[in-house]
Amino acid sequence: MPDTVTDPRFADFPATFKGRVLRAGESDFASARLIWNMLRRDENPAVIAQAADREDVAIAVAYANETGVPLAIHSGGHGIDGMAMPGDALVLDLSKLKDIDVDPERRLVTIEPGVLLGELDAAGQEHGLVVPAGVVSDTGATGLALGGGIGHLTRRFGATVDNIVSIEGITADGATVTASAESHPDLFWGLCGAGHNLAVVTSITFRAHPVGPRVMSGMMYYSADDAPKLFGNLDAVMAEAPRELSIALILLNAPPMPGLPDSLVDTPVIAVLVIYTGDLARYEEATAGLRSLARPLVDEVTETTWAQANSIADPFEPPGRAQYLRGGYMSGIDADLAAVALHQLASCPRTEPPSPNCLVTLPILGGAIFDRPEDATAFSRTGAEWLYEVSAHWDDPADDTAHLDWVHETDALLRRWATPNAYVNLTTHRGAEWLRRAYGTDEKWRRLVELKKAWDPDNRLAYNKNIRTAAEELGA
Numbered sequence: 001m002p003d004t005v006t007d008p009r010f011a012d013f014p015a016t017f018k019g020r021v022l023r024a025g026e027s028d029f030a031s032a033r034l035i036w037n038m039l040r041r042d043e044n045p046a047v048i049a050q051a052a053d054r055e056d057v058a059i060a061v062a063y064a065n066e067t068g069v070p071l072a073i074h075s076g077g078h079g080i081d082g083m084a085m086p087g088d089a090l091v092l093d094l095s096k097l098k099d100i101d102v103d104p105e106r107r108l109v110t111i112e113p114g115v116l117l118g119e120l121d122a123a124g125q126e127h128g129l130v131v132p133a134g135v136v137s138d139t140g141a142t143g144l145a146l147g148g149g150i151g152h153l154t155r156r157f158g159a160t161v162d163n164i165v166s167i168e169g170i171t172a173d174g175a176t177v178t179a180s181a182e183s184h185p186d187l188f189w190g191l192c193g194a195g196h197n198l199a200v201v202t203s204i205t206f207r208a209h210p211v212g213p214r215v216m217s218g219m220m221y222y223s224a225d226d227a228p229k230l231f232g233n234l235d236a237v238m239a240e241a242p243r244e245l246s247i248a249l250i251l252l253n254a255p256p257m258p259g260l261p262d263s264l265v266d267t268p269v270i271a272v273l274v275i276y277t278g279d280l281a282r283y284e285e286a287t288a289g290l291r292s293l294a295r296p297l298v299d300e301v302t303e304t305t306w307a308q309a310n311s312i313a314d315p316f317e318p319p320g321r322a323q324y325l326r327g328g329y330m331s332g333i334d335a336d337l338a339a340v341a342l343h344q345l346a347s348c349p350r351t352e353p354p355s356p357n358c359l360v361t362l363p364i365l366g367g368a369i370f371d372r373p374e375d376a377t378a379f380s381r382t383g384a385e386w387l388y389e390v391s392a393h394w395d396d397p398a399d400d401t402a403h404l405d406w407v408h409e410t411d412a413l414l415r416r417w418a419t420p421n422a423y424v425n426l427t428t429h430r431g432a433e434w435l436r437r438a439y440g441t442d443e444k445w446r447r448l449v450e451l452k453k454a455w456d457p458d459n460r461l462a463y464n465k466n467i468r469t470a471a472e473e474l475g476a
């Protein structure tokens, strides 16, 4: 069937661009525009320009400059706000740039922006190495790293930004820049947490660490009745636990599963995702405190590979559904918090067929994240003992409002435990004042506003939690 291309927007996009340039009506446009979060399912970008190499990136940035058009950037397409494919935008799609270079001697891993976390893990594990990053395999490693990056190894090795050696990008003026502690250190500081605002990043070099290949991992499911024992004591227990032990608490309406009494299916339960990357012989010792708190209904923790461990969360976050998420940090949890969250699960909108569509998730942080001070990176970490996320997933557009309302209401109830700062990647945008506080201190915000003025004065990189727009709203 011939392509029917009638859209005249960006008709003068340079013919020197080697990758495909897709418009609505052209074959492959529909699949190219799919992103993980389909909440903005009705929005279509004007053009998706799929870069074939870094030269293409430079061509697209130069075109944006000549025409005064903002560029939307798509790397992994996992952004919570769906900013990788905004309606009517010119999208520079970097998902085809997938080179990964592992230097096992120096324990360095360099990636292009199309690399996903599962691919990064697979390449590193060929040499027994891991770059500390996130927990869902099809998340883009670059978008994640530029916002901070947290996951099962954060307690042990810090955030992803704490493991970045250098970042190469094309800045709004078309220059290729390498930023590191030695080269453009101020830009490097900003890229490590507010990177989406400052450059089109074409490669990142990370420090990797020996992990696995064998680890302990799996889910434990507890009755909601055990919430006071767990939530009342976990801060103290985890403060004593080795950094090799990571847990994520997931409160959800239980799906059917072997070992879980039928009477508990579709009622609120507490799942604990356990990942232990230390000496396997010391697993029992490492988890003794956790196990002393309550007896799980189901215990699936077993010896696995690192790759298996780091994809356990995948089924909770399937692609192609509508999703909405609000979250932040907590410096402590308690039984009252659990009671509020479990009570909210009872009012989660029902869908057919039933699915665990409402989640309150609390991955532990702390540990190595506090080995560096707040102002070491743009990424904020003060008080980040736990991350919290209130999220909903669904398919039918008719269910949009009910799920958004549920997330807003639950988040509002949980905010009394939240710190003022936040992790920008794992929440929807909450406005200018929130963004200013998310970065931790007034001085850091001032520095970011100056960096945005210096490196992207015309706001070509506008499709993100935008510093320029927020600064203007705040009158800075």
Ligand SMILES: Cc1cc2nc3c(=O)[nH]c(=O)nc-3n(C[C@H](O)[C@H](O)[C@H](O)COP(=O)(O)OP(=O)(O)OC[C@H]3O[C@@H](n4cnc5c(N)ncnc54)[C@H](O)[C@@H]3O)c2cc1C
Binding pocket: 036, 072, 073, 074, 075, 076, 077, 078, 079, 080, 083, 084, 094, 113, 133, 134, 135, 136, 139, 140, 141, 142, 143, 144, 145, 146, 147, 148, 149, 150, 151, 195, 196, 197, 199, 200, 201, 202, 317, 425, 426, 463, 464, 465
């Ligand atoms: C299911 C799911 C699980 C997640 N799990 C984790 C987790 O465990 N840990 C964690 O830290 N985060 C997690 N995240 C959040 C994730 O870090 C962010 O959504 C991140 O932005 C995804 O990167 P991406 O490349 O896939 O994003 P995209 O959707 O491609 O882009 C997101 C944003 O980054 C900007 N951007 C993308 N590429 C570039 C580039 N090359 N240069 C400049 N700007 C760019 C875009 O403009 C956009 O604003 C998760 C998100 C989802 C949806």
